[in-house]
Amino acid sequence: LLCEKSGMEKVFFANSGAEANEGAIKFARKYSFDKYGEGRSTIITLVNSFHGRTITTLAATGQDSFHTTFGPFTQGFKYCPANDIDALNEMATEDVCAVMFECVQGEGGVNNLDYDFVKAIEKLGKEKDILIVVDEVQTGNGRTGKYFAYQNFDITPDIVSTAKGMAGGLPMGAVLFGEKVKDVVTAGSHGSTFGGNPICAAGACSIVSRIDNAFLESIKEKSEYIKEFLMNIKGVKSVSGMGLMLGVEIEKDAKAVANQCLEQGLLVLTAKTKIRLLPALNISKAELDEGLNILKEVIEQ
Ligand SMILES: Cc1ncc(COP(=O)(O)O)c(C=O)c1O
The missing domain is CATH 3.90.1150.10 (Aspartate Aminotransferase, domain 1)
Incomplete structure (x- = not known):
């Protein structure tokens, strides 16, 4: 169902938004590792983003106030001011494997990304094989008036994470993988005891199928x-x-x-x-x- 709605190819089910983002980050890095080897693990995220409360998703979150108390944090993130195309291009150095962003920043102040900025991320993807990773935890499942918010920007991401309303209040998250990344998700490379359990999956089927x-x-x-x-x-x-x-x-x-x-x-x-x-x-x-x-x-x- 989610693949039908999104044009993605494969889904991994998790239990929350932060967990979905952990999966997104792991497989963005694995894509690059499998293809190019070590040294290309940096992910650009945006200033004022919010990606969750695990140690790695706090590190991915581009707000200094989330980078205290719980350190040391996971390395390999750099933060680009939202909608600054020059800064984005400057940051897209050889160590970068992905750009991860919310199309509308939620916790960070309900900030819309500019169409041209999202298109500049898409261009980097085409030119430098930098993956487009969209955090649809808050914006997904109809929230912005499209099934996923990236559909307002005419792009096809490589990885999409989602959660929140997806199972109508039951704990469920998902990471969706596009054409480029789908074969990177191999047996044993990720897992979750409760991910995709029948109760939450039934809730999600009921919700997702009704968002027409x-x-x-x-x-x-x-x-x-x-x-x-x-x-x-x-x-x-x-x-x-x-x-x-x-x-x-x-x-x-x-x-x-x-x-x-x-x-x-x-x-x-x-x-x-x-x-x-x-x-x-x-x-x-x-x-x-x-x-x-x-x-x-x-x-x-
Ligand atoms: C954009 C975004 N990503 C990730 C998360 C984390 O989701 P969860 O609380 O389900 O771990 C949130 C939660 O507010 C969010 O808004």
Whole structure:
């Protein structure tokens, strides 16, 4: 099912987003090791990215605040400012095997990547055999209005990781492998006791099979509705994000607004200085209106 939706060739099932990313990192490195030998294991990730809370995915995360307390961390990551094509090209030296990124940075502030920046990553892939690894843990499974967010950028990644909503709240992650990488995943090179267990897999089958074009269209419509509503609130400066993953830049302190919303029965997140909205993809129009009106009242107060 996932291969049908994504155009990828093979899937490995894990139990969380961080574990899926561990798999993505391992096989990006193995592709390079098998083909070129040692010395080409560096992965470029982006400043303000977030890839998980294991030692290696913390190292992959491009935020200094995650690089304290738990060291020593896994080596072999360098961090490129998002949307800086010159910096990207400069960093793409001979030791680099992959670029790993979120198409919309979630924890890092709901920052959209530019179309041209993603295309520059694709170009590096073609010219230097640097793998395109997309972290779709938060953006995947319909969240941005496409099945995967990379489908908004007209690219075909080599490796995709996903998790979160995929099994409707049951713990499941997946790493998807494209044409180039599919044979790198050999028996014994990776494994997981609970990965792909029948209970979580049944949950995932139920969810993934229901994310069809009509449902994706409804996500885009709700997104437009929310954006228009938000831009008419006094005190809202801008709205970023895609689909039902939106960041709201406001004049007030985001944490204080989130706390006030909670008191009124509305749960919103923050990301850096923004309010972050990640409603259930099947939220009804009435529920949306109820939530948006609380948010408006708190922001305008
Ligand atoms: C982009 C991204 N990658 C990885 C993770 C880690 O996923 P998990 O908490 O399932 O390990 C998250 C979680 O917030 C995420 O947003």
